[in-house]
Amino acid sequence: xxxxxxxxxxxxxxxxxxxxxxxxxxxxxxxxxxxxxxxxxxxxxxxxxxxxxxxxxxxxxxxxxxxxxxxxxxxxxxxxxxxxxxxxxxxxxxxxxxxxxxxxxxxxxxxxxxxxxxxxxxxxxxxxxxxxxxxxxxxxxxxxxxxxxxxxxxxxxxxxxxxxxxxxxxxxxxxxxxxxxxxxxxxxxxxxxxxxxxxxxxxxxxxxxxxxxxxxxxxxxxxxxxxxxxxxxxxxxxxxxxxxxxxxxxxxxxxxxxxxxxxxxxxxxxxxxxxxxxxxxxxxxxxxxxxxxxxxxxxxxxxxxxxxxx
Amino acid sequence: xxxxxxxxxxxxxxxxxxxxxxxxxxxxxxxxxxxxxxxxxxxxxxxxxxxxxxxxxxxxxxxxxxxxxxxxxxxxxxxxxxxxxxxxxxxxxxxxxxxxxxxxxxxxxxxxxxxxxxxxxxxxxxxxxxxxxxxxxxxxxxxxxxxxxxxxxxxxxxxxxxxxxxxxxxxxxxxxxxxxxxxxxxxxxxxxxxxxxxxxxxxxxxxxxxxxxxxxxxxxxxxxxxxxxxxxxxxxxxxxxxxxxxxxx
Numbered sequence: 001x002x003x004x005x006x007x008x009x010x011x012x013x014x015x016x017x018x019x020x021x022x023x024x025x026x027x028x029x030x031x032x033x034x035x036x037x038x039x040x041x042x043x044x045x046x047x048x049x050x051x052x053x054x055x056x057x058x059x060x061x062x063x064x065x066x067x068x069x070x071x072x073x074x075x076x077x078x079x080x081x082x083x084x085x086x087x088x089x090x091x092x093x094x095x096x097x098x099x100x101x102x103x104x105x106x107x108x109x110x111x112x113x114x115x116x117x118x119x120x121x122x123x124x125x126x127x128x129x130x131x132x133x134x135x136x137x138x139x140x141x142x143x144x145x146x147x148x149x150x151x152x153x154x155x156x157x158x159x160x161x162x163x164x165x166x167x168x169x170x171x172x173x174x175x176x177x178x179x180x181x182x183x184x185x186x187x188x189x190x191x192x193x194x195x196x197x198x199x200x201x202x203x204x205x206x207x208x209x210x211x212x213x214x215x216x217x218x219x220x221x222x223x224x225x226x227x228x229x230x231x232x233x234x235x236x237x238x239x240x241x242x243x244x245x246x247x248x249x250x251x252x253x254x255x256x257x258x259x260x261x262x263x264x265x266x267x268x269x270x271x272x273x274x275x276x277x278x279x280x281x282x283x284x285x286x287x288x289x290x291x292x293x294x295x296x297x298x299x300x301x302x303x304x305x306x307x308x309x310x
Numbered sequence: 311x312x313x314x315x316x317x318x319x320x321x322x323x324x325x326x327x328x329x330x331x332x333x334x335x336x337x338x339x340x341x342x343x344x345x346x347x348x349x350x351x352x353x354x355x356x357x358x359x360x361x362x363x364x365x366x367x368x369x370x371x372x373x374x375x376x377x378x379x380x381x382x383x384x385x386x387x388x389x390x391x392x393x394x395x396x397x398x399x400x401x402x403x404x405x406x407x408x409x410x411x412x413x414x415x416x417x418x419x420x421x422x423x424x425x426x427x428x429x430x431x432x433x434x435x436x437x438x439x440x441x442x443x444x445x446x447x448x449x450x451x452x453x454x455x456x457x458x459x460x461x462x463x464x465x466x467x468x469x470x471x472x473x474x475x476x477x478x479x480x481x482x483x484x485x486x487x488x489x490x491x492x493x494x495x496x497x498x499x500x501x502x503x504x505x506x507x508x509x510x511x512x513x514x515x516x517x518x519x520x521x522x523x524x525x526x527x528x529x530x531x532x533x534x535x536x537x538x539x540x541x542x543x544x545x546x547x548x549x550x551x552x553x554x555x556x557x558x559x
Binding site for chain 2: 048050070071072073074075076079081083084085086087088089098099102148149158
Protein backbone atom coordinates (compact mmCIF):
# COMPACT_ATOMS: atom_id res chain seq x y z
CA UNK A 1 0.00 0.00 0.00
CA UNK A 2 1.22 3.47 -0.87
CA UNK A 3 -0.06 6.42 1.07
CA UNK A 4 0.43 10.06 0.16
CA UNK A 5 -0.06 12.48 3.04
CA UNK A 6 -0.29 16.21 2.37
CA UNK A 7 2.19 15.68 -0.43
CA UNK A 8 3.46 18.88 -1.99
CA UNK A 9 5.97 19.92 -4.62
CA UNK A 10 6.54 23.57 -5.36
CA UNK A 11 8.96 25.27 -7.65
CA UNK A 12 9.34 28.81 -6.39
CA UNK A 13 5.80 30.11 -6.02
CA UNK A 14 4.24 27.56 -8.34
CA UNK A 15 2.78 24.35 -6.99
CA UNK A 16 3.23 21.28 -9.17
CA UNK A 17 1.43 19.19 -6.57
CA UNK A 18 -0.52 20.65 -3.68
CA UNK A 19 -1.71 18.99 -0.49
CA UNK A 20 -2.32 15.62 -2.13
CA UNK A 21 -3.80 12.91 0.06
CA UNK A 22 -4.26 9.56 -1.56
CA UNK A 23 -4.08 5.85 -0.76
CA UNK A 24 -3.10 3.43 -3.50
CA UNK A 25 -4.59 0.12 -2.34
CA UNK A 26 -2.29 -2.90 -2.21
CA UNK A 27 -2.60 -5.35 -5.08
CA UNK A 28 -4.60 -2.98 -7.24
CA UNK A 29 -3.80 -0.93 -10.29
CA UNK A 30 -4.49 2.75 -9.83
CA UNK A 31 -4.43 4.93 -12.92
CA UNK A 32 -3.12 8.41 -12.18
CA UNK A 33 -5.05 10.27 -14.86
CA UNK A 34 -5.13 13.88 -15.89
CA UNK A 35 -4.29 16.46 -18.54
CA UNK A 36 -0.64 17.34 -19.15
CA UNK A 37 0.83 19.53 -16.46
CA UNK A 38 -1.60 18.34 -13.79
CA UNK A 39 1.22 16.96 -11.64
CA UNK A 40 0.66 13.25 -12.21
CA UNK A 41 4.22 12.46 -13.28
CA UNK A 42 5.62 14.62 -10.50
CA UNK A 43 3.48 12.67 -8.06
CA UNK A 44 4.72 9.35 -9.43
CA UNK A 45 8.34 10.44 -9.24
CA UNK A 46 7.92 11.56 -5.65
CA UNK A 47 6.96 8.01 -4.71
CA UNK A 48 10.41 6.64 -5.61
CA UNK A 49 12.07 9.94 -4.73
CA UNK A 50 13.31 10.77 -8.21
CA UNK A 51 11.79 14.08 -7.14
CA UNK A 52 12.01 15.08 -3.50
CA UNK A 53 8.75 16.51 -2.12
CA UNK A 54 8.80 20.00 -0.62
CA UNK A 55 6.15 19.00 1.88
CA UNK A 56 4.15 16.07 3.21
CA UNK A 57 5.26 12.49 3.03
CA UNK A 58 4.95 9.18 1.23
CA UNK A 59 4.37 5.98 3.18
CA UNK A 60 5.25 2.67 1.60
CA UNK A 61 3.85 -0.28 3.50
CA UNK A 62 3.50 2.07 6.48
CA UNK A 63 7.11 3.29 6.38
CA UNK A 64 8.15 6.79 5.45
CA UNK A 65 10.13 6.60 2.21
CA UNK A 66 12.64 9.02 3.70
CA UNK A 67 13.73 6.24 6.07
CA UNK A 68 15.37 4.47 3.12
CA UNK A 69 18.42 5.39 1.11
CA UNK A 70 17.03 6.54 -2.27
CA UNK A 71 18.88 3.80 -4.20
CA UNK A 72 17.72 1.13 -1.79
CA UNK A 73 14.14 2.39 -2.02
CA UNK A 74 14.18 2.38 -5.83
CA UNK A 75 15.59 -1.13 -6.08
CA UNK A 76 12.47 -2.28 -4.24
CA UNK A 77 10.11 -0.51 -6.65
CA UNK A 78 9.63 -1.46 -10.30
CA UNK A 79 9.88 1.46 -12.71
CA UNK A 80 8.73 1.61 -16.32
CA UNK A 81 8.95 4.73 -18.48
CA UNK A 82 7.37 5.73 -21.76
CA UNK A 83 10.63 5.92 -23.68
CA UNK A 84 11.26 2.36 -22.44
CA UNK A 85 14.85 3.21 -21.53
CA UNK A 86 16.44 -0.14 -22.35
CA UNK A 87 20.22 0.07 -22.26
CA UNK A 88 21.27 -0.24 -25.92
CA UNK A 89 24.72 -1.65 -25.11
CA UNK A 90 23.34 -4.56 -23.11
CA UNK A 91 21.46 -7.65 -24.25
CA UNK A 92 17.82 -8.25 -23.36
CA UNK A 93 18.90 -10.63 -20.58
CA UNK A 94 21.40 -8.15 -19.17
CA UNK A 95 18.76 -5.44 -19.23
CA UNK A 96 16.28 -7.57 -17.33
CA UNK A 97 19.02 -8.55 -14.87
CA UNK A 98 19.80 -4.92 -13.97
CA UNK A 99 18.17 -4.78 -10.54
CA UNK A 100 19.04 -8.37 -9.50
CA UNK A 101 22.65 -7.50 -10.28
CA UNK A 102 22.46 -4.31 -8.23
CA UNK A 103 21.06 -6.44 -5.42
CA UNK A 104 23.94 -8.89 -5.75
CA UNK A 105 22.01 -12.01 -6.76
CA UNK A 106 24.15 -14.93 -7.87
CA UNK A 107 24.46 -15.68 -11.56
CA UNK A 108 22.33 -18.77 -11.66
CA UNK A 109 19.41 -17.28 -9.76
CA UNK A 110 19.51 -14.20 -11.98
CA UNK A 111 19.58 -16.27 -15.19
CA UNK A 112 16.65 -18.37 -14.02
CA UNK A 113 14.69 -15.27 -13.09
CA UNK A 114 15.40 -13.62 -16.46
CA UNK A 115 14.01 -16.62 -18.36
CA UNK A 116 10.98 -16.75 -16.10
CA UNK A 117 10.21 -13.09 -16.74
CA UNK A 118 10.72 -13.23 -20.49
CA UNK A 119 8.22 -16.06 -20.57
CA UNK A 120 5.84 -14.06 -18.40
CA UNK A 121 5.85 -11.14 -20.85
CA UNK A 122 5.47 -13.49 -23.81
CA UNK A 123 8.98 -13.50 -25.27
CA UNK A 124 10.70 -16.83 -25.90
CA UNK A 125 13.87 -16.69 -23.74
CA UNK A 126 15.90 -18.83 -26.13
CA UNK A 127 15.12 -16.41 -28.93
CA UNK A 128 15.32 -13.07 -27.16
CA UNK A 129 17.87 -13.48 -24.34
CA UNK A 130 20.86 -12.48 -26.46
CA UNK A 131 19.22 -9.88 -28.66
CA UNK A 132 20.13 -6.21 -28.35
CA UNK A 133 17.36 -3.63 -27.89
CA UNK A 134 17.97 -2.27 -31.42
CA UNK A 135 16.75 -5.60 -32.78
CA UNK A 136 13.36 -5.37 -31.04
CA UNK A 137 10.10 -3.77 -32.17
CA UNK A 138 8.59 -1.07 -29.93
CA UNK A 139 6.13 -3.54 -28.43
CA UNK A 140 8.79 -6.17 -27.76
CA UNK A 141 11.05 -3.54 -26.22
CA UNK A 142 8.37 -2.43 -23.80
CA UNK A 143 7.68 -6.06 -22.88
CA UNK A 144 11.33 -6.25 -21.92
CA UNK A 145 10.88 -2.96 -20.05
CA UNK A 146 8.07 -4.50 -18.03
CA UNK A 147 10.09 -7.67 -17.40
CA UNK A 148 13.00 -5.55 -16.22
CA UNK A 149 10.78 -3.65 -13.79
CA UNK A 150 9.45 -6.94 -12.37
CA UNK A 151 12.87 -8.60 -12.13
CA UNK A 152 13.42 -8.42 -8.41
CA UNK A 153 9.75 -9.13 -7.73
CA UNK A 154 8.99 -5.71 -6.23
CA UNK A 155 5.57 -5.38 -4.54
CA UNK A 156 5.12 -1.96 -6.14
CA UNK A 157 5.30 -0.99 -9.79
CA UNK A 158 5.42 2.60 -11.04
CA UNK A 159 4.62 3.12 -14.71
CA UNK A 160 4.92 6.46 -16.47
CA UNK A 161 2.84 6.37 -19.68
CA UNK A 162 4.27 2.92 -20.39
CA UNK A 163 2.30 2.32 -23.58
CA UNK A 164 2.28 5.90 -24.83
CA UNK A 165 5.00 5.56 -27.44
CA UNK A 166 3.52 2.48 -29.13
CA UNK A 167 1.34 2.31 -32.21
CA UNK A 168 -2.36 1.63 -31.45
CA UNK A 169 -2.20 -2.07 -32.34
CA UNK A 170 0.91 -2.78 -30.27
CA UNK A 171 -0.59 -0.72 -27.45
CA UNK A 172 -3.76 -2.81 -27.48
CA UNK A 173 -1.79 -6.03 -27.37
CA UNK A 174 0.49 -4.88 -24.63
CA UNK A 175 -2.33 -3.48 -22.49
CA UNK A 176 -4.09 -6.82 -22.77
CA UNK A 177 -0.90 -8.71 -21.96
CA UNK A 178 -0.21 -6.45 -19.02
CA UNK A 179 -3.74 -6.87 -17.68
CA UNK A 180 -3.21 -10.62 -17.81
CA UNK A 181 0.12 -10.30 -15.97
CA UNK A 182 -1.37 -8.05 -13.32
CA UNK A 183 -4.24 -10.50 -12.82
CA UNK A 184 -1.64 -13.13 -11.90
CA UNK A 185 0.81 -11.05 -9.90
CA UNK A 186 -1.45 -8.56 -8.09
CA UNK A 187 1.19 -5.88 -7.74
CA UNK A 188 0.41 -2.49 -6.33
CA UNK A 189 0.62 -0.53 -9.55
CA UNK A 190 0.52 3.22 -10.10
CA UNK A 191 0.12 3.97 -13.80
CA UNK A 192 0.41 7.52 -15.04
CA UNK A 193 -1.58 8.18 -18.19
CA UNK A 194 -3.45 10.93 -20.00
CA UNK A 195 -5.34 8.34 -22.01
CA UNK A 196 -8.86 7.91 -20.62
CA UNK A 197 -9.38 4.62 -22.47
CA UNK A 198 -6.22 3.20 -20.95
CA UNK A 199 -7.27 4.30 -17.46
CA UNK A 200 -10.74 2.79 -17.87
CA UNK A 201 -9.34 -0.40 -19.35
CA UNK A 202 -6.55 -1.10 -16.90
CA UNK A 203 -7.42 0.77 -13.73
CA UNK A 204 -9.06 -0.91 -10.77
CA UNK A 205 -9.21 2.66 -9.55
CA UNK A 206 -8.64 6.01 -11.11
CA UNK A 207 -7.17 9.07 -9.45
CA UNK A 208 -8.05 12.01 -11.65
CA UNK A 209 -5.81 15.01 -11.07
CA UNK A 210 -6.30 18.65 -11.97
CA UNK A 211 -3.75 21.42 -11.47
CA UNK A 212 -1.78 19.60 -8.81
CA UNK A 213 -4.76 18.44 -6.79
CA UNK A 214 -7.02 15.43 -6.74
CA UNK A 215 -10.26 15.94 -8.67
CA UNK A 216 -11.70 12.52 -7.91
CA UNK A 217 -10.54 9.14 -6.68
CA UNK A 218 -12.67 6.08 -7.25
CA UNK A 219 -13.48 3.11 -9.44
CA UNK A 220 -14.05 3.69 -13.16
CA UNK A 221 -17.76 3.31 -12.47
CA UNK A 222 -17.63 6.01 -9.81
CA UNK A 223 -16.04 8.47 -12.19
CA UNK A 224 -18.45 7.68 -15.00
CA UNK A 225 -21.68 7.44 -13.08
CA UNK A 226 -20.95 9.71 -10.14
CA UNK A 227 -18.52 12.38 -11.33
CA UNK A 228 -17.41 14.65 -8.50
CA UNK A 229 -17.83 17.79 -10.54
CA UNK A 230 -17.98 19.40 -13.94
CA UNK A 231 -14.23 18.92 -14.52
CA UNK A 232 -14.46 15.17 -14.08
CA UNK A 233 -17.51 14.93 -16.33
CA UNK A 234 -15.90 17.10 -18.96
CA UNK A 235 -12.54 15.34 -18.83
CA UNK A 236 -14.06 11.88 -19.22
CA UNK A 237 -16.37 13.13 -21.98
CA UNK A 238 -20.03 12.40 -22.68
CA UNK A 239 -19.11 9.06 -24.21
CA UNK A 240 -17.24 7.80 -21.14
CA UNK A 241 -19.67 4.92 -20.64
CA UNK A 242 -19.10 3.83 -24.23
CA UNK A 243 -15.35 4.03 -23.78
CA UNK A 244 -15.65 1.79 -20.78
CA UNK A 245 -17.64 -0.76 -22.78
CA UNK A 246 -14.92 -0.73 -25.42
CA UNK A 247 -12.51 -2.21 -22.90
CA UNK A 248 -14.66 -5.28 -22.20
CA UNK A 249 -15.92 -8.17 -24.27
CA UNK A 250 -19.48 -9.27 -24.91
CA UNK A 251 -18.96 -12.66 -23.22
CA UNK A 252 -18.52 -10.89 -19.87
CA UNK A 253 -22.15 -9.73 -19.94
CA UNK A 254 -23.85 -12.88 -21.20
CA UNK A 255 -26.73 -14.44 -19.28
CA UNK A 256 -28.65 -17.64 -19.98
CA UNK A 257 -31.71 -17.13 -22.15
CA UNK A 258 -33.49 -18.05 -25.32
CA UNK A 259 -31.36 -16.97 -28.26
CA UNK A 260 -33.71 -18.07 -30.99
CA UNK A 261 -34.28 -15.48 -33.68
CA UNK A 262 -31.73 -13.04 -32.32
CA UNK A 263 -28.79 -11.66 -34.32
CA UNK A 264 -25.64 -13.63 -33.47
CA UNK A 265 -22.30 -12.12 -32.44
CA UNK A 266 -18.96 -13.57 -31.35
CA UNK A 267 -18.29 -13.53 -27.60
CA UNK A 268 -14.90 -11.94 -28.18
CA UNK A 269 -16.47 -8.83 -29.72
CA UNK A 270 -16.00 -5.79 -27.49
CA UNK A 271 -19.11 -4.64 -25.69
CA UNK A 272 -19.19 -1.27 -27.41
CA UNK A 273 -19.34 -2.93 -30.81
CA UNK A 274 -22.04 -5.26 -29.50
CA UNK A 275 -24.04 -2.18 -28.60
CA UNK A 276 -23.45 -0.94 -32.13
CA UNK A 277 -24.89 -4.17 -33.50
CA UNK A 278 -28.00 -3.70 -31.34
CA UNK A 279 -28.49 -0.19 -32.72
CA UNK A 280 -27.99 -1.39 -36.28
CA UNK A 281 -30.32 -4.37 -35.93
CA UNK A 282 -32.90 -2.41 -33.93
CA UNK A 283 -32.96 -4.99 -31.15
CA UNK A 284 -32.19 -4.97 -27.44
CA UNK A 285 -30.80 -8.51 -27.23
CA UNK A 286 -28.17 -10.52 -29.08
CA UNK A 287 -27.24 -14.19 -29.18
CA UNK A 288 -23.61 -14.68 -28.21
CA UNK A 289 -21.57 -17.61 -29.37
CA UNK A 290 -17.99 -18.65 -28.91
CA UNK A 291 -16.18 -21.36 -30.84
CA UNK A 292 -19.47 -22.20 -32.54
CA UNK A 293 -21.29 -22.79 -29.24
CA UNK A 294 -24.08 -20.54 -28.04
CA UNK A 295 -23.12 -18.93 -24.73
CA UNK A 296 -26.42 -17.22 -24.05
CA UNK A 297 -27.98 -13.83 -24.50
CA UNK A 298 -26.60 -10.32 -24.20
CA UNK A 299 -29.22 -7.75 -23.20
CA UNK A 300 -29.22 -3.98 -23.45
CA UNK A 301 -30.07 -3.53 -19.78
CA UNK A 302 -27.11 -5.69 -18.79
CA UNK A 303 -24.77 -3.35 -20.64
CA UNK A 304 -26.53 -0.44 -19.05
CA UNK A 305 -26.39 -1.78 -15.50
CA UNK A 306 -23.03 -3.46 -15.93
CA UNK A 307 -21.77 -1.76 -12.82
CA UNK A 308 -23.85 -4.05 -10.63
CA UNK A 309 -22.28 -7.10 -12.25
CA UNK A 310 -18.71 -5.86 -12.48
CA UNK B 311 11.75 -7.24 -38.83
CA UNK B 312 14.98 -7.54 -36.96
CA UNK B 313 18.28 -5.81 -37.48
CA UNK B 314 21.29 -8.02 -37.12
CA UNK B 315 24.70 -6.69 -36.20
CA UNK B 316 27.32 -7.29 -38.87
CA UNK B 317 28.89 -10.65 -38.33
CA UNK B 318 32.65 -10.52 -38.01
CA UNK B 319 33.26 -12.36 -41.25
CA UNK B 320 31.47 -9.70 -43.31
CA UNK B 321 33.54 -6.94 -41.77
CA UNK B 322 36.28 -5.42 -43.84
CA UNK B 323 39.62 -7.16 -43.39
CA UNK B 324 41.96 -4.87 -41.46
CA UNK B 325 44.45 -4.44 -44.33
CA UNK B 326 45.69 -1.14 -42.98
CA UNK B 327 46.60 -2.73 -39.67
CA UNK B 328 48.79 -5.20 -41.55
CA UNK B 329 50.23 -3.01 -44.31
CA UNK B 330 51.43 0.05 -42.38
CA UNK B 331 53.20 -1.71 -39.49
CA UNK B 332 54.85 -4.09 -41.99
CA UNK B 333 56.12 -1.18 -44.09
CA UNK B 334 57.37 0.54 -40.95
CA UNK B 335 59.30 -2.54 -39.84
CA UNK B 336 60.74 -3.01 -43.34
CA UNK B 337 61.96 0.59 -43.37
CA UNK B 338 63.65 0.05 -40.02
CA UNK B 339 65.81 -2.80 -41.31
CA UNK B 340 69.39 -1.46 -41.43
CA UNK B 341 70.22 0.15 -44.77
CA UNK B 342 66.74 -0.12 -46.34
CA UNK B 343 65.67 3.50 -46.07
CA UNK B 344 69.08 5.06 -46.90
CA UNK B 345 69.21 2.92 -50.02
CA UNK B 346 65.69 4.02 -51.08
CA UNK B 347 66.25 7.67 -50.30
CA UNK B 348 69.89 7.83 -51.45
CA UNK B 349 69.18 8.45 -55.16
CA UNK B 350 66.93 11.41 -54.20
CA UNK B 351 69.75 13.09 -52.29
CA UNK B 352 72.95 12.25 -54.11
CA UNK B 353 76.24 12.89 -52.38
CA UNK B 354 74.77 13.37 -48.92
CA UNK B 355 75.82 11.04 -46.10
CA UNK B 356 72.92 9.15 -44.50
CA UNK B 357 74.38 8.00 -41.22
CA UNK B 358 72.48 7.66 -38.00
CA UNK B 359 73.65 7.64 -34.46
CA UNK B 360 71.62 6.44 -32.61
CA UNK B 361 70.19 4.00 -35.19
CA UNK B 362 66.74 4.57 -36.76
CA UNK B 363 64.95 1.85 -34.79
CA UNK B 364 66.09 3.46 -31.59
CA UNK B 365 64.87 6.89 -32.71
CA UNK B 366 61.53 5.33 -33.59
CA UNK B 367 61.24 3.64 -30.22
CA UNK B 368 62.06 6.89 -28.43
CA UNK B 369 59.43 8.63 -30.51
CA UNK B 370 56.84 5.96 -29.74
CA UNK B 371 57.67 6.07 -26.03
CA UNK B 372 57.23 9.84 -26.01
CA UNK B 373 53.85 9.62 -27.68
CA UNK B 374 52.57 6.74 -25.56
CA UNK B 375 53.69 8.37 -22.33
CA UNK B 376 51.95 11.60 -23.32
CA UNK B 377 48.82 9.66 -24.30
CA UNK B 378 48.81 7.85 -20.96
CA UNK B 379 48.90 11.15 -19.07
CA UNK B 380 46.26 12.59 -21.41
CA UNK B 381 43.93 9.69 -20.60
CA UNK B 382 44.57 9.98 -16.86
CA UNK B 383 43.79 13.71 -16.95
CA UNK B 384 41.33 13.97 -19.83
CA UNK B 385 38.79 11.25 -19.03
CA UNK B 386 38.24 12.24 -15.38
CA UNK B 387 38.03 15.86 -16.49
CA UNK B 388 35.37 15.01 -19.07
CA UNK B 389 33.45 13.06 -16.42
CA UNK B 390 33.68 15.78 -13.79
CA UNK B 391 32.47 18.60 -16.00
CA UNK B 392 29.53 16.64 -17.41
CA UNK B 393 27.94 15.99 -14.01
CA UNK B 394 24.58 17.81 -13.70
CA UNK B 395 24.82 21.39 -12.53
CA UNK B 396 28.33 21.94 -13.86
CA UNK B 397 27.46 23.56 -17.18
CA UNK B 398 29.57 26.66 -16.41
CA UNK B 399 32.59 24.52 -15.55
CA UNK B 400 32.06 22.53 -18.71
CA UNK B 401 32.13 25.62 -20.93
CA UNK B 402 35.21 26.93 -19.12
CA UNK B 403 37.01 23.63 -19.60
CA UNK B 404 36.13 23.42 -23.27
CA UNK B 405 37.42 26.96 -23.78
CA UNK B 406 40.66 26.31 -21.92
CA UNK B 407 41.25 23.01 -23.65
CA UNK B 408 40.45 24.63 -26.98
CA UNK B 409 43.13 27.23 -26.25
CA UNK B 410 45.62 24.39 -26.07
CA UNK B 411 44.93 23.73 -29.71
CA UNK B 412 44.81 27.29 -30.98
CA UNK B 413 48.15 28.22 -29.42
CA UNK B 414 50.82 26.77 -31.75
CA UNK B 415 52.69 23.81 -30.27
CA UNK B 416 55.94 25.49 -31.07
CA UNK B 417 54.94 28.44 -28.91
CA UNK B 418 54.00 26.17 -26.02
CA UNK B 419 57.33 24.43 -26.29
CA UNK B 420 59.27 27.68 -26.55
CA UNK B 421 57.47 28.98 -23.46
CA UNK B 422 58.04 25.75 -21.58
CA UNK B 423 61.80 25.67 -22.10
CA UNK B 424 62.73 28.58 -19.81
CA UNK B 425 60.64 27.02 -17.04
CA UNK B 426 61.43 23.35 -17.54
CA UNK B 427 64.74 23.30 -19.38
CA UNK B 428 65.48 21.14 -22.42
CA UNK B 429 64.66 17.48 -22.95
CA UNK B 430 61.59 15.30 -22.39
CA UNK B 431 59.77 17.41 -19.80
CA UNK B 432 58.81 20.42 -21.99
CA UNK B 433 58.12 18.12 -24.94
CA UNK B 434 55.77 15.96 -22.86
CA UNK B 435 54.02 19.07 -21.55
CA UNK B 436 53.39 20.26 -25.08
CA UNK B 437 52.17 16.87 -26.22
CA UNK B 438 49.86 16.54 -23.22
CA UNK B 439 48.30 19.99 -23.66
CA UNK B 440 47.86 19.34 -27.35
CA UNK B 441 46.60 15.79 -26.91
CA UNK B 442 44.02 16.74 -24.28
CA UNK B 443 41.87 18.60 -26.80
CA UNK B 444 40.31 15.70 -28.73
CA UNK B 445 40.08 13.46 -25.67
CA UNK B 446 38.28 16.01 -23.49
CA UNK B 447 36.03 17.38 -26.21
CA UNK B 448 35.06 13.92 -27.49
CA UNK B 449 34.66 12.66 -23.92
CA UNK B 450 32.31 15.53 -23.10
CA UNK B 451 30.42 15.11 -26.36
CA UNK B 452 30.10 11.35 -25.85
CA UNK B 453 28.87 11.66 -22.28
CA UNK B 454 26.41 14.43 -23.13
CA UNK B 455 25.04 12.40 -26.02
CA UNK B 456 23.81 9.64 -23.70
CA UNK B 457 20.00 9.65 -23.81
CA UNK B 458 18.62 11.40 -20.69
CA UNK B 459 15.81 8.83 -20.57
CA UNK B 460 18.35 6.07 -20.08
CA UNK B 461 19.81 7.93 -17.14
CA UNK B 462 16.34 8.43 -15.74
CA UNK B 463 15.61 4.71 -16.09
CA UNK B 464 18.95 3.86 -14.48
CA UNK B 465 18.28 6.17 -11.57
CA UNK B 466 14.74 4.90 -11.21
CA UNK B 467 15.99 1.35 -10.93
CA UNK B 468 18.25 2.28 -8.06
CA UNK B 469 21.67 2.81 -9.61
CA UNK B 470 23.92 5.12 -7.62
CA UNK B 471 25.75 7.94 -9.41
CA UNK B 472 28.87 5.81 -9.74
CA UNK B 473 26.99 2.79 -11.04
CA UNK B 474 25.25 4.95 -13.57
CA UNK B 475 28.59 6.31 -14.78
CA UNK B 476 30.32 2.93 -15.07
CA UNK B 477 27.43 0.80 -16.29
CA UNK B 478 25.60 3.19 -18.56
CA UNK B 479 27.35 6.47 -19.37
CA UNK B 480 30.93 5.38 -20.02
CA UNK B 481 30.06 2.29 -22.10
CA UNK B 482 27.74 4.37 -24.27
CA UNK B 483 30.19 7.26 -24.59
CA UNK B 484 33.03 4.85 -25.39
CA UNK B 485 32.96 4.90 -29.22
CA UNK B 486 33.12 8.70 -29.35
CA UNK B 487 35.75 8.80 -26.60
CA UNK B 488 37.87 6.19 -28.37
CA UNK B 489 37.74 8.18 -31.58
CA UNK B 490 39.10 11.13 -29.63
CA UNK B 491 41.89 9.04 -28.14
CA UNK B 492 42.82 7.82 -31.61
CA UNK B 493 42.94 11.34 -33.00
CA UNK B 494 44.95 12.57 -30.05
CA UNK B 495 47.54 9.80 -30.37
CA UNK B 496 47.97 10.17 -34.11
CA UNK B 497 48.29 13.97 -33.97
CA UNK B 498 50.93 13.63 -31.31
CA UNK B 499 53.11 11.41 -33.48
CA UNK B 500 53.46 14.41 -35.76
CA UNK B 501 53.72 16.95 -32.97
CA UNK B 502 56.41 14.96 -31.19
CA UNK B 503 58.86 15.55 -34.06
CA UNK B 504 59.11 19.11 -32.77
CA UNK B 505 60.49 17.67 -29.52
CA UNK B 506 63.79 16.99 -31.23
CA UNK B 507 64.41 20.74 -31.27
CA UNK B 508 64.28 20.61 -27.48
CA UNK B 509 66.62 17.67 -27.28
CA UNK B 510 63.97 15.05 -26.64
CA UNK B 511 65.24 12.89 -29.49
CA UNK B 512 62.86 10.82 -31.59
CA UNK B 513 62.16 11.01 -35.30
CA UNK B 514 62.45 14.76 -35.28
CA UNK B 515 66.25 14.40 -34.94
CA UNK B 516 66.98 13.43 -38.58
CA UNK B 517 64.61 16.19 -39.71
CA UNK B 518 66.33 18.86 -37.60
CA UNK B 519 69.76 17.60 -38.57
CA UNK B 520 68.72 17.49 -42.22
CA UNK B 521 67.53 21.09 -42.01
CA UNK B 522 70.75 22.36 -40.48
CA UNK B 523 72.94 20.32 -42.87
CA UNK B 524 70.74 20.98 -45.90
CA UNK B 525 70.43 17.21 -46.26
CA UNK B 526 67.08 16.38 -47.94
CA UNK B 527 67.64 12.67 -47.49
CA UNK B 528 67.70 12.97 -43.69
CA UNK B 529 64.53 15.08 -43.68
CA UNK B 530 62.76 12.56 -45.91
CA UNK B 531 63.76 9.64 -43.74
CA UNK B 532 62.47 11.31 -40.57
CA UNK B 533 59.25 12.36 -42.27
CA UNK B 534 58.59 8.95 -43.84
CA UNK B 535 59.15 7.11 -40.57
CA UNK B 536 56.97 9.53 -38.58
CA UNK B 537 54.20 9.18 -41.15
CA UNK B 538 54.42 5.38 -41.15
CA UNK B 539 54.37 5.37 -37.34
CA UNK B 540 51.26 7.58 -37.33
CA UNK B 541 49.50 5.40 -39.92
CA UNK B 542 50.42 2.24 -38.03
CA UNK B 543 49.16 3.55 -34.69
CA UNK B 544 45.97 4.83 -36.33
CA UNK B 545 45.29 1.46 -37.96
CA UNK B 546 46.13 -0.56 -34.85
CA UNK B 547 44.02 1.63 -32.56
CA UNK B 548 41.19 1.46 -35.09
CA UNK B 549 41.39 -2.31 -34.98
CA UNK B 550 41.37 -2.43 -31.19
CA UNK B 551 38.56 0.08 -30.88
CA UNK B 552 36.31 -1.51 -33.47
CA UNK B 553 35.60 -4.23 -30.96
CA UNK B 554 35.09 -1.61 -28.26
CA UNK B 555 31.81 -0.43 -29.74
CA UNK B 556 29.14 -1.94 -27.51
CA UNK B 557 26.12 -0.99 -29.63
CA UNK B 558 25.34 -2.87 -32.83
CA UNK B 559 24.99 -0.41 -35.69
